[in-house]
Amino acid sequence: MNIARQMLALAFCASAFFSAAALAASDPDAPDLILKGDAKCTSCHDEADDTKPTMLDLRPSILAIGKTKHGVIADGRTPSCTDCHGESESHLNHKGSGNPPKPDRWFAKNTDTPVDARNETCLTCHQGGKHMNWQSSIHANRDVACTSCHKVHTDHDKVRDKRDQTEVCFSCHKEQRVQVNRPSHHPVLEGKVACSSCHDVHNDNPKTLIKSSTNDTCYTCHMEKRGPFVHSHQPVTEDCGICHNPHGTTSPNLLKSRPPFLCQSCHDGLSHHGAAASLPRGPGSGNFQTVARGCLNCHTNIHGSNSTQNSSDGSATGYNQSQSLRR
Amino acid sequence: MDSNNTFNPRLSVITLALLAAFGGPAWADDEIDELIKPESTVSIGVGHWSNDRPQQGIYDGMRENESPHLLIDADIVKRDDATGTWLRFETRNLGLDNREFSGEWLRQGNIGIKVDYNRITRESPQTFNTPLQGAGTTNQTVVNSGLATAPRRDLTLGTTREQTGLSFYKNLLPGLEFNVNFKHEEKTGERAWSPGHAVQFVTEPVDSTTRQLEAALSYTTKKWQLRGGYNGSWYKNNNPLVRVGYTGAASNTNPTYLSFPGDNEAHQLFLNGGYNFTPTTRATLKLEYARALQDDYLPTSGVTDWPAAVQAAVGPDKLDGKVDTRLAQFGLTSRPFKNFSLNASLRYHETKDKTPIRTFSTAGQPYNATAPDYVRNSYKTITSKLEGTYRFAEVYSFTAGLEDKRQDRDRPLRVTGAEKDIVVPLRSEVDELTGRLELRRSLSDTANGSVSWLHSKRSGNRYKRALWDHSDDIGLGGLQDVRNLTNPLHMAKRDRDRLRVSVDWSPLEALSLQFSAEEGRDKYHDHSTMVNGLDKGTNRLYTIDAVYTATDALKLNAWYSYDQNKAEQSHYRTHTTGGAGGGFGDPAFKYSDLQDTGNSLGLGLRWEATSRLDIGADLEFFRSVSQYDQDVVPLDAGGVPVFPTTANLSLGAPDIENKLLRLSLFSVYTLDKSSKVRFDFIHERWKTDDWTWQFADGSPFVYGANVNTDGTTVYTKPKQVSNFVAVRYIYSFR
Structure with missing residues (x-):
């Protein structure tokens, strides 16, 4: 019996070596490696053809689909190769030398498959749930394909890993690449907050945010700002983005500009409101609208106050302390 | 497939033959498995920063005083192919202060559950040397007597978020899925604060609990899709109020009460639907209704030791805050002709504040x-x-x-x-x-x-x-x-132009x-009657990226960005009363030209030096300059007060330059099929002349503009140079 099997093996080897041209086309008798019916592909795109993932990431590892959720056939929804790439008859039936024609749909950077066709492939299964509004999203309408960001043939899709996600997003969003390196920033580069913590790129919310407004998005982490407060600060209730740039700033606390400049973009110049930016010469100099916390040195509860203590301590000649967000 | 190699003996065929002949030797399975089976990795190492990095270490949990750092990461994946069951445990930074880990069990396409824990730390880069008593508590005392002998201590402020999450997923029927996500967060720590009536230092003790729940049902067919559910969020502040008192007698020695945000909650129902009329025409609908409530007791309502000069609060002891939010959005996307597509939407969003209008003080x-x-x-x-x-x-x-x-x-x-x-x-x-x-x-x-x-x-x-x-x-x-x-900047009449070119x-x-x-250019109007506010805005960004794949083993990349943001705004100063022009009149104008300019550079190298050795290098350089040019017209003499005065103030704000240089080198050496060793070296230089916490002569900022001064001094570290070395052992398995 052993001899018979070894003879069979030799026959296969001989066939492999001496019938290369025929083997360039798919082998109908080859077994499936990962997906149902994948033999027509993996008989050529096999381990000899495959590129093991390396840090250079130069080309996809075809067989790495097996490491992913797309490679689990126990899940009846899992597609086959041709579900995504098309039947690709001309590609499969290519014989002889030279490059075979491309599959019906292919997804490399230099693809000639139109974006809509590429995205329709994914949407066949992924149209529901949180991808429902993809077609009306900014990305879809700027010719971004699903595979512009997602890599399917890898178990490490960078855009789904919050530590590496910025590599993908910054390939287009250059301004944000600079801003997250400013002194005041969210912990994006530190891997604790991802772009997708705030942005749902598959959705059509304003600024592609995860919620239907800027404030509702910010409240997911900064819920104490939701209020309402006995004494409110109008722009706080309207849009956090009026004063803050969440991607990073040179001003402290992600402020678009420093006090007093930022505050003077709305407030009048009566009395101390109109102070020019200046650095005190020492303690007791007065007029601390620029250094330390700037205007917030006194207007300390700038997002809103719930105090009803209404006059200045012991010197009740002043304005209402709590209404001016001082406590 | 390698298209340049048409004569390629197919190993799968050979393998098949060998399997048939020898019953499947282990090495053949191993080779295939390596390519198609999920891989687990565990990485254990140790790292050390040579110096403290108050600015660069704000979030990374690796301040020098905690060195050496234990570096533990793991991603352990087990999959049962027969049932499609995944079991995954993942951890990052397990040995650091900002650790996180998660565990997931998933029967793909059927049911799954995930538990995760994430810790986010934020350490303030400033050090506060202060005699403040009770810092971090709800009863703090500013020392304004006996300052010479009052004990002082260094405070490094910061906050910690501890997040715990639980997610559950169940496929109920083909196309019908149920998801529920729950997140619980405890936030603690302390931040710089102020009693409000003067430039004094107290701390804001942060102690709050946040909970968020989302439950959603999704139904998907080829023609139409629906997703609806409930979103709830609850915020609880464990500190209602901070009482600030003073040790000495002075004009402002009465206690001050600093309020916190009250407990609040919000409940939202949502429905999102999509319908494909044809393969090229699709409509979507979004409906949301939310109610946010804030009915916590007003923090000052129970206060009894009000200063004599301050009248107690009257009226209701709750705000009874109620804000309703509604969203209705209809979208249509279509490709009516082969080469023409349309995207249209109509969106109605309303935030309706229904909080009763009341008076809360006398x-x-x-x-x-x-x-x-x-x-x-x-x-x-x-x-x-x-x-x-x-x-x-x-x-x-x-x-x-x-x-x-x-x-x-x-x-x-x-x-x-x-x-x-x-x-x-x-x-x-x-x-x-x-x-x-x-x-x-x-x-x-x-x-x-x-x-x-x-x-x-x-x-x-x-x-x-x-x-x-x-x-x-x-x-x-x-x-x-x-x-x-x-x-006001968010309402001013504005024309905006943006031109963007990318290749x-x-x-x-x-x-x-x-x-x-x-x-981009912004031009603000309405200056005929309201002459001040933002006047012009400019933003520009020029960037170039290059990637060069020299060989299959060597890849280089480089990028450079120049960015600039400018805002020109006018403002004014006026006497409180009694100016030369009479009363409040005759404001003196000032014009500010604010600029932020950045130059950023990145260089990278990835080199597979040998089959066992990978080498990488990254150089990053960021320089930003913030300019605060002001043209200030002096106020007429007379009246009170005049800001600024040359005697006490610098009359102007110098430019601020921030520079960061970071060189990162790493190498990964493969010991055997399942083991690697990784070495890291980082050289980091940060320099700033930021005057935020300085006086005009560059000396550290000291709190105190009046008799209540406690002399709290704030120290920053304008130059930070540190080196990081680390070694890790990485073990992989299936």
Whole structure:
């Protein structure tokens, strides 16, 4: 019996070596490696053809689909190769030398498959749930394909890993690449907050945010700002983005500009409101609208106050302390 | 498939043959398994920073005083192919202060559950040397007597978020899925604060609990999709109030009470639907209704030791805050012709503040007209959008779009129904119309790109004037005019233009280049009657990226960005009273030209030096310069007070330059099929001349403008140079 099997093996080897041209086309008798019916592909795109993932990431590892959720056939929804790439008859039936024609749909950077066709492939299964509004999203309408960001043939899709996600997003969003390196920033580069913590790129919310407004998005982490407060600060209730740039700033606390400049973009110049930016010469100099916390040195509860203590301590000649967000 | 190798003996065929002959030797399975089975890795190591990095270590949990750092990461995956069951445990930074880990069990396409824990730390880069008593508690005492002998200590402020999450997923029927996500967060720590009436240092003790729950049911067919559910969120502040007292007798020795945000919660129902009329025409609908509540006790309502000069609160002890939010959005996308597509939407978003309008403190104080009655803030925004794209010559597309955004706002009302006094002029309507044109080239092997231009016009109705006169007329004189000279930045009439050009070019197979240039201009109007506020804005960004794949083993990349943001704004100063022009009049104007300019550079190398050795290097350099040019006209003599005065102040703010240089080197050496060793070296240099916590001569900032000074001194580290070395052992298995 052993001899018979070894003879069979030799026959296969001989066939492999001496019938290369025929083997360039798919082998109908080859077994499936990962997906149902994948033999027509993996008989050529096999381990000899495959590129093991390396840090250079130069080309996809075809067989790495097996490491992913797309490679689990126990899940009846899992597609086959041709579900995504098309039947690709001309590609499969290519014989002889030279490059075979491309599959019906292919997804490399230099693809000639139109974006809509590429995205329709994914949407066949992924149209529901949180991808429902993809077609009306900014990305879809700027010719971004699903595979512009997602890599399917890898178990490490960078855009789904919050530590590496910025590599993908910054390939287009250059301004944000600079801003997250400013002194005041969210912990994006530190891997604790991802772009997708705030942005749902598959959705059509304003600024592609995860919620239907800027404030509702910010409240997911900064819920104490939701209020309402006995004494409110109008722009706080309207849009956090009026004063803050969440991607990073040179001003402290992600402020678009420093006090007093930022505050003077709305407030009048009566009395101390109109102070020019200046650095005190020492303690007791007065007029601390620029250094330390700037205007917030006194207007300390700038997002809103719930105090009803209404006059200045012991010197009740002043304005209402709590209404001016001082406590 | 390697297209250059058409004579390629297929190993799978050979394998098949060998399997048939020898019953499947282990090495054959191993080779295939390596390519198609999920891999687990565990990495254990140790790292050390040579010096403290207060600025760069704000979030990374690796301040020098905690060194050496234990570096533990793991990603352990087990999959049962027969049932499609995944079991995954993942951890990052397990040995650091900002550790996180998660565990997941998933029967793919059927049911799954995930538990995760994430810790986010934030350490303030400043050190506060202070005699403050009770820092971090709800009862703090400012030391304003016996300062010479009062004990002082160094405080490094910071906060910690500890997040725990639980997610559950179940596929109920084909196409029908149920998801529930719950997140619990405890936030603790302390931040710099102030009693409010003077420049003094106290701390804000942070101790709050946040919970968020989302439960959603999704149903998906080829034709239509639905997703609906509930979102709930709860915020609980464990500190209601901070009492600030003083050790000594002085003019301001009465206790001050600092309030916190009250407990609040919100409940939202949502429904999102999509329907494909045809393969090329789709409609979507979004409906949301939310109610946010804040009915916590007012923190000062139980206070009994009010200072004699301060009247106690009266009225209700709760705000009974109630804010409803509604969203209705209809979208339509279609490709009516082969080369033409449309995207249209209509969106209605309303935030309706239904909080009762009440008075919470006693009338009779000076400036009674501004007594702290609750002010409602409601917004109704209707946005309509229409965009069309025409594709031609196979690789080109032209897009034209129009978006109209109309916002109505509530006018603040007093308890009596009259309009409440406001301190900034407001508009009850703000409208913005935006047009956009874009030409795009795509699907080319060598050069793709786009050029787009955007123009928007924002305007609104006439301003309601701040303070006692609420008319929308200008020129009544006195304080009414003086306080109504500034266009608020978010309502001011504005024209905006944006031009963006981007090119992706691959001149060689091994070389790809990316150019991007952006130029934006804002011009603010309405300066005929309200002469101040933002005048002009500019933003520009020029960037180039290059990736060169020298060989299959060597890849280089480089990028450079220049960015600039400018804002020109005018403002004014005026006497409180008694100026030369009489009363509040004769403001003296000042004009500011603010600029942030950045130069950023990145260089990278990835080299598979040998089959066992990978080497990588990254150099990053960031330099930003912030400029605060001011043209200040001196105030006329007379009156009180005049800001600034040359005796005490610098009369101007110097430029600020921030520089960061980071060189990162790593190598990974493969010991055997399942083991690697990784070495890391980072050289990091940070330098700043930021004066935020300095006096004009560069000395550290000291709190205290009056008799209550406690001399709290704030230290920063303007230059930080540190080196990091680490070694890790990485074990992989299946």
